Amino acid sequence: MFVIRLFLFVVLVFDAYGKHEEYIGWKSYYVELKSETQLKTFKSLITKCEIDVLVHPIIGREGIVIVKPENQKTFEKEAKAEDIAFRIHVNDIKRHLDYDDKILERHRRNSMTKTNGRPLPYDSYQEIDVINDYLDYIGETYPNVAKVVDAANSFEGRPIKYIKISTTNFEDETKPIIYLDGGSHARERISIPPVTWAIHKLVENVTEHDLLERFDWILLPVINPDGYQFTFTTNRLWRKTCSNDQHLLSTVCLGVDANRNYDFYWNTAGVNDSPCSDTYPGSKPFSEVETRVVRDILQENVHRMALYISFHSFGSMILYPWGSGNLPPNAVEMHDIASAMAEVINKHSIPDFPRYYAGNLALMLGNEVSGNAEDYAYNLGVPLSFTVNLPYPIVTNSLEGYLLDPKYIGQVCRETWEGLIVGARKAGDHFKDKNR
Ligand SMILES: [Zn+2]
Incomplete structure (x- = not known):
């Protein structure tokens, strides 16, 4: 008995102190950019100081960046030299990640979590099995409108499931299709609930x-289930997939940036060739089974797909192609629709969240992005293609948790849905005009 108790004690102690160790000494900073020149400098600092952007700054609005201990001095010195305003957001990232775990654990004990998917709780971030159970439950309970597709298994063998919603069994070829996905970047947990909320x-x-009547819907809540689960078990700030077959170094540095792995100007900008980098694009386009699932859905349905939206975080932005900064022929139209969505979301938002803006992907981020899903979908023929960067509260005091407190999940879902209503209706009108 004593041995068992001792064992439990050791396990508990290691469990409590073993997590997030890699983030000891890491800091995050608010950064404010005031000009195009500063934006350019900031872009060079991203590479030089290996900056990890948590909330994308735009000119005139603060963002938040994460900086490793060994780069903090250089970052502060260079930012000062360029007159870029910065101040501490979090002094000790590990401590805040530990706090996030505590909140999650509290919800796990108190809430309806693990209710076999019925109903899906929005008071906390759910692990992959709970989300998959929910999708299966929807398919079984509402077979007349919802069908679950087991598209493939992830690199580590987890099912990648999506759901097709249709009042006409996907057989009416005149209906436009709307596609939504989330969970491409593992740590961006908030990108998943708006997709399951749309199913709801x-x-x-x-x-x-x-x-429901006018459109067929395809909803893929978790593109990257391995990475997502990895954020619960191993590394809360994990971004990539978990494949280890891309490169000799891949066994040491797992994974590929799923949103740099698409076959459109693959590996040309906004990427880093080192497999240890967070923006490693993979050994070739569509090297990842996770992105091949999205590719196959798009190729199968593009002829009547009216709207493509991929959810990410953070930044309160609705972004449209191209990732090069060039504008496609219907950019004005995409801008109008994105702006209309932003406006309605702002109307339903809360003071804690920054206002949404609409704009071109590269111009808004100040950074070219190749091999991304939004460009791939647009290039394939989806006429309206957006990335939505969900909001992060810019609260300067009383910050305890680090990555979007679960208390905001419901708000994000509700306000995003309001935006989707407007976006979907406008996409439907656009589709009708095009096919007249
Ligand atoms: Zn992302």
Whole structure:
């Protein structure tokens, strides 16, 4: 008995102190950019100081960046030299990640989590099995409108599931399709609930009947289940997939940036060739089974796909192609629709969140991005293609948790859905005009 107790004690102690060790001494900073020149400098600092952007800054609005201990001095010195305003956001990232774990654990004990997917709770971030159970439950309970597709297994063998919602069994070829996905970047946990919330609003609690009747829907909540689960078990700030077959170094440095792995100007900008980098694009386009699932959905349905949206975080932005900064022929139209979505989200938002802006992907981020999903979808023929960077509260005091407190999940889902209502209706009108 004593041995068992001792063992438990040791396990508990290691469990409590063994997590997030790699982030001891890491800091994050608010950064404010005031000009194009500063934006350019900031871009060079990203590479030079291996900056990890948590919340994208735009000119005139603060963002948040994460800096490793060994680069903090250089970062502060160079930012000062260029007159870039910065101040501490979090002095000890590990401590805040530990706090996040505590919140999550509290919810795990108190809430409806692990209820076999019925209903899906929005009071906390759910692990992959809970989300998959929910999708299966929806498919079984509402077979007339919802069908679950087991598209493939992830690199580590987890199912990658998506759901097709249709009142006409996907057989009416005149109907436009709307596609939503999340969970491409593992740590961006908040990118998943707006997708499952859309399922909820199209199947369990329908208030916009036109959206259900008028469109077929494809919803893929978690593109990258391995990476997502890895953020619960191993590394909260993990971004990539978990494959280890891309490169000799891949066994040491796992994974590929799923949103740099698409076959459109692959590996040309906004990437880093080192497999240890967070923006490693893989050994070739579509090297990852996770991105091949998205590719196959797009190729199969592009002829009637009216709208493509991929959710990411953070930054309160709706972004459209191209990732090079060039504008495609219908950029004005995409800008109008993105702005209309932003406006309605702002109307339903809360003071803690920054206002949404609409703009071109590279111009807004100040950074070219090759091999991304939004460009791939647009190039394939989806007429309206967006990345939505969800909001992060810019609260200067009383910050305890680090990555979006679960108390905001419901708000993000509700306000995002309001934006989706507008975006979907506009996409439907656009599709009708195009096919007249
Ligand atoms: Zn992302």
